[in-house]
Amino acid sequence: MFCQECQKRPATVHMTRIVNNTKTELHLCSECARSHQELALSMNFEPSFSIHKFLAGLLGTSSFPTEPVASPECPNCGINFAKFGEIGRFGCSRCYRTFNEGLEPLIRRVQGTTQHTGKVPRRAGGKLGVKREIEKLKTQLRQAVREEAYERAAELRDSIRALENKLQ
Incomplete structure (x- = not known):
């Protein structure tokens, strides 16, 4: 699929907007998309994905706390929950046990449950x-x-x- 603007380069940015059950799609190359940033902003399109903003939004806060207020540290790697919010990933596998209480509401909000309910491979299930x-x-x-x-x-x-x- 080629860019709807220049018709020269492949479309790499795809935006869909649905207003009053009317769907509008726009397929642009990266260069034309840069020139249409105001259009992207009007469609609530943010070109750079931030795991920090995503997780903060799921927790219902504007950002993660910067102070480690009652935030335990992982005994293995030393990361705290505030640092997890900053970088968007844990330091080691032990972090999951350390921050279990803080993760459960986050996982429940994303997945709807904390129990796996999807498909299971036959040989393992x-x-x-x-x-x-x-x-x-x-x-x-x-x-x-x-x-x-x-x-x-x-x-x-x-x-x-x-x-x-x-x-x-």
């Missing part, structure tokens, strides 16, 4: 598939008990026990 099936059966069991369908509840209980034995 055998136990996980069984655990998910057990959870599904337990939900059905609670529903059957609420409805006083005790024969169905007994069948579900036996299925759950069989799957739990299979896990062990």
